[in-house]
Amino acid sequence: MFSHILKLIWNRKRNNALMITEIAIAFIVVLMISVLAVSNYRNYQVPLGYEWQDHWQISLGISGGWSTDTNRETLRQMIAALKSQEAIDSVGVVKEPLFFNSVWQSSTRSDDRLITFNANTLDDEAFETLSVNFLAGRAFDERDNGQGYRPVIVNQLFVDTYFSNGDALDKLMPGDNANGGTLPRKIIGIVEEFRQYGELAKPVPYVISRFDIATGHQPSAIVIKVKEGTDINYEQHLSTLLKGIAPEWHFSFVTLKSQRSQSIENELTPLIVLSIVALFFVIMVALGLFGVLWQNITRRTQEIGLRRAIGASAMSVHQQIIGELMMLAAFGILAGLVLAIQVPLLGLFPELDWFSFWVSFAIAVAVILSLSFVCALYPSKMATRIDPAYALHYE
Amino acid sequence: MIKLNNVNKTYFTDKIETIALHNISLEVETGEFVSIMGPSGCGKSTLLNIIGLLDKPNEGSITLEQENVEQYKEKQLAKIRNEKIGFIFQGFHLIPELRVIDNVELPLLYRKISSKKRRELALEALEKVGLSARSHHFPSQLSGGQQQRVAIARAITGKPSLLLADEPTGNLDSHMGDEIMQILEDLNKNENTTIIMVTHDDDEAKRTDRLIRVFDGQLIH
Numbered sequence A: 001m002f003s004h005i006l007k008l009i010w011n012r013k014r015n016n017a018l019m020i021t022e023i024a025i026a027f028i029v030v031l032m033i034s035v036l037a038v039s040n041y042r043n044y045q046v047p048l049g050y051e052w053q054d055h056w057q058i059s060l061g062i063s064g065g066w067s068t069d070t071n072r073e074t075l076r077q078m079i080a081a082l083k084s085q086e087a088i089d090s091v092g093v094v095k096e097p098l099f100f101n102s103v104w105q106s107s108t109r110s111d112d113r114l115i116t117f118n119a120n121t122l123d124d125e126a127f128e129t130l131s132v133n134f135l136a137g138r139a140f141d142e143r144d145n146g147q148g149y150r151p152v153i154v155n156q157l158f159v160d161t162y163f164s165n166g167d168a169l170d171k172l173m174p175g176d177n178a179n180g181g182t183l184p185r186k187i188i189g190i191v192e193e194f195r196q197y198g199e200l201a202k203p204v205p206y207v208i209s210r211f212d213i214a215t216g217h218q219p220s221a222i223v224i225k226v227k228e229g230t231d232i233n234y235e236q237h238l239s240t241l242l243k244g245i246a247p248e249w250h251f252s253f254v255t256l257k258s259q260r261s262q263s264i265e266n267e268l269t270p271l272i273v274l275s276i277v278a279l280f281f282v283i284m285v286a287l288g289l290f291g292v293l294w295q296n297i298t299r300r301t302q303e304i305g306l307r308r309a310i311g312a313s314a315m316s317v318h319q320q321i322i323g324e325l326m327m328l329a330a331f332g333i334l335a336g337l338v339l340a341i342q343v344p345l346l347g348l349f350p351e352l353d354w355f356s357f358w359v360s361f362a363i364a365v366a367v368i369l370s371l372s373f374v375c376a377l378y379p380s381k382m383a384t385r386i387d388p389a390y391a392l393h394y395e
Numbered sequence B: 001m002i003k004l005n006n007v008n009k010t011y012f013t014d015k016i017e018t019i020a021l022h023n024i025s026l027e028v029e030t031g032e033f034v035s036i037m038g039p040s041g042c043g044k045s046t047l048l049n050i051i052g053l054l055d056k057p058n059e060g061s062i063t064l065e066q067e068n069v070e071q072y073k074e075k076q077l078a079k080i081r082n083e084k085i086g087f088i089f090q091g092f093h094l095i096p097e098l099r100v101i102d103n104v105e106l107p108l109l110y111r112k113i114s115s116k117k118r119r120e121l122a123l124e125a126l127e128k129v130g131l132s133a134r135s136h137h138f139p140s141q142l143s144g145g146q147q148q149r150v151a152i153a154r155a156i157t158g159k160p161s162l163l164l165a166d167e168p169t170g171n172l173d174s175h176m177g178d179e180i181m182q183i184l185e186d187l188n189k190n191e192n193t194t195i196i197m198v199t200h201d202d203d204e205a206k207r208t209d210r211l212i213r214v215f216d217g218q219l220i221h
C-alpha cells in the first residue's frame, strides 16, 4: 500500500505540488516558532546565578564626568550612607546593570587562541549583595590589593568553553592589552552563572573584573539588598538621602523583581505576537488542505467506487485517504527541512544550537502530522460512504 | 455457484420509485458462460451488481457457493468481491494516474500478498489479454480496445471463480469485440471460470452456454 500511495502521489504531482508547498511553508513557520520557544525554554532552565527577590537597582546619572575625584568621593559617601540604613543589608556596585540588554563584549588572545566573552565589573561586596553562587574560589577582597595580577571571576560556561581540562582556578590570562604591559588576569573564582541579561538570554562565557572606586570606569548602578518586607515607599526616603549627598546626580530606582519581569516581557512579547500570526497562518493552511482534500474526494468518486467494488473495505479506503495526506505531509516536511536545516548548517542564527533545532524539529513534525491527520479525518470518512454501484453507474 | 431467490430491487429517488428488478430467481452453475440481454434500462447492470454483491436487494436472498450472504458485513462482502469475483464494468474505470500494470494489480493490493507476487500475477493477466508490451503505459495512451483489455486483465488477475462482464464489447468495433469474446471463452474453457456477461449482440450471446432475457426488471423464459 505504501508504494501504491507513493505512485499515486507521484503521478498526481502537479495537483499535489501546491499542497506540499503549503505544508512545507506551514512546517517552516511551526518550526521557527518551536525553535524560539525551545531555545527560550532551555535558556530559562539555566540558573540565573544570583538573587533578585529583595533587591533594588539604583541607576546612577552622574553629572560632570565620572573621572573627577569629587564624583568618586561622592560615590564612596553614598555607599557608606546606604550601608548605614537599617533596612539595607548590603550594597554593591555594578558597571553594567542587571536585566538590561547592556552588553559589553571583550576578547583576549591566549596561546594564539582568541577568547571572547561578555564582561562586567563588580565591586567586592556586590557578590554578597546578590548572593552569587560560587563553585570554586572566592569573591574579590583585600588579598587582591597590590598584587602582580588583576583578579577576575568567570562563569562555569567560560571554563567549559576555554579550559578543555576544566582546570581554570588560579590560571592566568593575558591582560587587556597583551603587549602593553598591563597586568595579567588571574582567575580567582568560578561562579555557576551570572546572567546579566536575564533568564531568556542565551548563556555566554562571562568575565567579571574588580571594580575599584579610585581607578575604575564609570559604574552604572548600585545594587542593594533590602530587608524583607521593605516596600517601594522606601524609595522616597532613599531618594532624599542620595540627593542630599549628590544634588547634581540623577537616580532611578527599580526593584530587580520588576526589572526582571520587564525583561522577560520584552523577550516574550514578540514571540507571542509571532505565535498568534503563525497560528492564524497554520489554521488557514489547515482549512485549505481540508478543502482541497474534500474536493479531491468528490473528483475521485469513481476511483474510490472502483476500489470498493474490487474488494477494498471501507476501512482500507479510509486509511488510504489519510495515508495519502500523511505522505504529502511527509514530503512537505522534508522540503521544509531541506530549507530550514540551512540555518544551523550555515550558522545563520548563532543562538541556535543543534539540540534545540532537533527538539523543535520533532515538535514541528508532530504538529504538522497531527494537523494533517485531523484535516484528513472527515474527507476520508466521506470517502467511505461512496456507494460503489452508484459511483460506477455513471460515466 | 450462484442462486438468486425472488430478488427485488427498487431505487427511490426524488419521490420517483424505479423498480429495477422484480422477483428475479436465477441459478448459475459453476463453469457456465451465461449471457444476459435486454433493452436499455431494463435492469441488467443492476442484476449484475446484485450478483456481484455491490448492491443489496430490497427483498430476496443471494447464495454464493452455498453461502447465504444476506447477513454479511461490509468487510466480509469486500473480501468475497476481492477474492471470488472479477468485474468488467460497463465503462473501463481505469485509474488514469496509474500505469497499466498498477491498474491491473489493484485487486491484489487488497490481499495479503507480496509485491513481487502481485507483479507476477498482473503480468500473467496482461499476457492473457495480449498487452504485456503496454504494461508501463498510462491508460490515456491506449486505444479503447486496449483499455477494455486492461480492465479484463484487472478482473482476472486475482483468479476469480466468477467473472461479471457488463457489455465488455459495448464500446468496441466488431473485430475488437471478437478478440474480447475469444479471451472470455478461453478463460471459461481453460480455467473453468463462471462468466455472466451482459451484451447487446446476438452473435455474442449465441456463443455462450445460455441466454437470459430481461425485460422491465423481470426474466422472460
Ligand SMILES: Nc1ncnc2c1ncn2[C@@H]1O[C@H](COP(=O)(O)OP(=O)(O)OP(=O)(O)O)[C@@H](O)[C@H]1O
Pocket: A389, A390, A393, B011, B012, B013, B018, B019, B020, B038, B039, B040, B041, B042, B043, B044, B045, B046, B047, B090
Ligand atoms: N443508483 C440508481 N438510482 C436510481 N435509479 C437507478 C439507479 N441505478 C439504476 N437505476 C434505474 O434502474 C433501472 C435499471 O438500470 P440499469 O442500469 O440496471 O439498466 P441496464 O439494463 O443496465 O441499462 P443499459 O443497457 O442502458 O446499461 C433504470 O431505470 C435506471 O434508471
Ligand SMILES: [Mg+2]
Pocket: B044, B045, B046, B090, B166
Ligand atoms: Mg447497464
